[in-house]
Each structure stands twice: as C-alpha cells, then as structure tokens.
Amino acid sequence: MVDFSIQLEKIAQAVGILQEQNVDAWMTFVRETEHNADPALPLVSPSNVTWHTALIITKQGYKVAIAGRYEVVNFQRMGIWDEVISYDQSIQPALLEVLNRLKPRQIAVNYSESDTAADGLSHGMYLTLQRYLAGTSFEMISAEDILNPLRGRKTPGEIARIRAAVALTDDIINRITAYLKPGQTELEIANFIHAEYKKEGVIPSWDPGHCPSVTCGPDSPVGHVSPSSTFVAKAGQLVRIDQGVILNDYISDIQRVWYLQPPGESDIPQPILHAFDSVRAAIMAAAAVLKPGVEGWVVDDAARKTIVAAGYPEYQHAVGHMIGRTVHDGATLLGPRWERYGRTPYGIVEAGNCFTLELGVQIPVYGLVSLEEDVLVTETGVEWLGHVQTEVIVVPTAS
Numbered sequence: 001m002v003d004f005s006i007q008l009e010k011i012a013q014a015v016g017i018l019q020e021q022n023v024d025a026w027m028t029f030v031r032e033t034e035h036n037a038d039p040a041l042p043l044v045s046p047s048n049v050t051w052h053t054a055l056i057i058t059k060q061g062y063k064v065a066i067a068g069r070y071e072v073v074n075f076q077r078m079g080i081w082d083e084v085i086s087y088d089q090s091i092q093p094a095l096l097e098v099l100n101r102l103k104p105r106q107i108a109v110n111y112s113e114s115d116t117a118a119d120g121l122s123h124g125m126y127l128t129l130q131r132y133l134a135g136t137s138f139e140m141i142s143a144e145d146i147l148n149p150l151r152g153r154k155t156p157g158e159i160a161r162i163r164a165a166v167a168l169t170d171d172i173i174n175r176i177t178a179y180l181k182p183g184q185t186e187l188e189i190a191n192f193i194h195a196e197y198k199k200e201g202v203i204p205s206w207d208p209g210h211c212p213s214v215t216c217g218p219d220s221p222v223g224h225v226s227p228s229s230t231f232v233a234k235a236g237q238l239v240r241i242d243q244g245v246i247l248n249d250y251i252s253d254i255q256r257v258w259y260l261q262p263p264g265e266s267d268i269p270q271p272i273l274h275a276f277d278s279v280r281a282a283i284m285a286a287a288a289v290l291k292p293g294v295e296g297w298v299v300d301d302a303a304r305k306t307i308v309a310a311g312y313p314e315y316q317h318a319v320g321h322m323i324g325r326t327v328h329d330g331a332t333l334l335g336p337r338w339e340r341y342g343r344t345p346y347g348i349v350e351a352g353n354c355f356t357l358e359l360g361v362q363i364p365v366y367g368l369v370s371l372e373e374d375v376l377v378t379e380t381g382v383e384w385l386g387h388v389q390t391e392v393i394v395v396p397t398a399s
Helices: 005-021 072-076 092-102 123-133 144-152 156-179 186-200 270-289 296-309
Strands: 025-030 053-058 063-068 083-087 106-109 139-142 213-216 238-243 245-247 254-261 354-363 367-377 382-384 393-396
Touching: 005 025, 005 053, 005 144, 005 156, 025 123, 053 092, 063 072, 063 092, 072 083, 083 092, 092 123, 123 139, 156 186, 156 238, 156 245, 156 254, 156 354, 156 367, 186 213, 186 238, 213 367, 238 367, 270 296, 270 354, 270 367, 296 354
Parallel strands: 025 106, 063 083, 106 139, 254 393
Antiparallel strands: 025 053, 053 063, 213 238, 238 254, 254 367, 354 367, 367 382
C-alpha cells in the first residue's frame, strides 16, 4: 500500500500558502518524469508520470488532477483531489476546460532563476503551456514564492522522517569509528559505509559515487570528490567523512572528523584542536542567530566572521542549506550574497525549516577539519537533530 501521508500534508499546506501569497492557482505541469523530474512533483503526486499531467491547486482549496488514462487511478487513490480527469489524445482540451471554469487570473508554474528546487518546468513544457494558453487572459508567473515555503516548512510527518534518517546516520558513524584504522584507503572506507547502508536497506543521500565523501590526510582533494584508492588513512592524520542516507524518502547530511592517534601519543596536536574549536565556534555562531525572521545571509555572516577571526580563510560556499527530500532542498540558503546564489540568501528563515550547518578548514600535515550538523528551526531558535560532534573523535592505533 502506497503511503500518501506526506502528499496529503503538503497539498493542504499549499492551499494555505496560496492564500498567504494571494495567488489564484498553482500548477505543476509535467511529462515523462523518469527523464526530466520536477522536484515539486513528489510533494503532490504519488508517483512519476508518463503522459502530460497537470496538477492544479487553487487558493480556494479546489484541487484538480488531469492525467493520462493509464495513470488517473493513482490520483484517485489519494482521496484528496476534488476532480481527477482522464484524457487520451491531448491534455489541452481538459486543461482549458478546467481553467476556463476555475478562472484563475494568475497561475504559478514551476520556474525560477534562483531556486533549483522551484525550477522544474522544462523550457519545452513552458512553450507548450504558452501555446495552449495563447489567446486567453491567464497570466503565468513563477511559483518560486509558493514552492519556497512549501518545501521549507517541514510538516510533522517530514520532520519525523528526517529525524529517523539522522538517527540512523549517527549509528553508522559509531560503526565507522569502530572500523577505522591506518592503512585503509578512502575507497575501502567508502565501501564499508556502503555495506552498512545495504544492511539497513537504505541508499546514499546523493550520488553513490560521491556519498560518502572521504578525505584522508592533507593531500586528498576537498569537495564533491569521489573516494580514491590513492589516499590512505595514516596514524597522526585526520579522516573526514561527509555522508547521509535516504530513509522513507527523506535524507540526512552529516560530516564528522576522526584523528588516528599514533601509539604513545596522549594529546591531540594543537593545530588540530585549534582548527576544530574554531570550526565548532563558527557553527555555534551560526546556530545562535538561526531563528525565524532572519535572512539567510545573516546566519552565514556570523559563521564567516567567526572563522576568519580565528585566523582561517573564508570558506567558498554557504554555511548551510535546507534538507528534506533532497540533500539540497531549495528555498532559503544560509549563504553569502554572491551572484551565483541569486535571491536564495535573502530568504527568510521560518519555523519548521531543516538546515545543515557546515564548514571546514584545511590543516597542513594533518588534513581537513570539517563538521556538518543537521538542525530544525523552532519558534525560538534551533534544535539539533542528531548527536552533535563536540570534540575530535580519537581512534587509537596499534604499534
């Protein structure tokens, strides 16, 4: 039996957002979504679709699904659509009949210059809509202001699923600690983690070739890089792992750092401690200002100033991104006001948002110190969704 609970929550939420924004209707218009998936589709649909499909929700709360003959039953089974309309040769007649009857002045459709999660309408499909609506008075506008809060305000069902994914990832981190030892390549460590995912019946939060990302020592490249057999975990150096799982359609995204302590060494080297304390302080500075009503760039700025004041260079990314159905879940970004991020750093943080808080610094001789925590924004601040790393994880090594 397919679980529609999340879609029912999100569709009800969409009606309220349309009313807030005073937009007459929101339409998700898709086809062959195995090829060209719209990130918004899983919020309102129980499955991918093949033929042209139009999912229309109005601010009055009326909901219409227009789908091909062989897929309408999927929408009927949801029990939430007021009308489910089937067609064979072309969706255009049914679409125009519905729109002429509902008479929306503005129709929000899924395109955006800033937010990839609100930009699921392909150019070809946009041109198709223009052709279908030619000669009518309907105005198509960007659904960015609908989709940003719809993706960002996590429902109780969504939060529960994210919590479960984070809890499983915390458990896998403990298994990694027990497994790590000198001589393991990045690829061997990644293969161990993939085996743990398989045991749990889950898949990585992003591209399996890059999740987990494993960094051993100071020479391993940093970023969205696949694990390599070239770089090896060594005593006296750091291992950093960035990973997460998809559990019940929702993800986690967590980074941890380990120090492989040589025999006879009782203290962690000072450069590592200073870097770890500085990174943690920057994350805590971001967490201190992360609350409803704050613009995303303000949160990033707090972390950025903290790490620079500690003597390290600025990180060249955002301090945090939303998580949910995807690892970069769109909407507000906790990032700097750089052109590449468009309007997303100016988004307003809201209760129910789930973010990562992450940054790192490279330490000569030892490697990368990088942390990433998953948090839920509450009415007054943040709640840590997992076990926060408060100190370097030490792995004693044998002589």
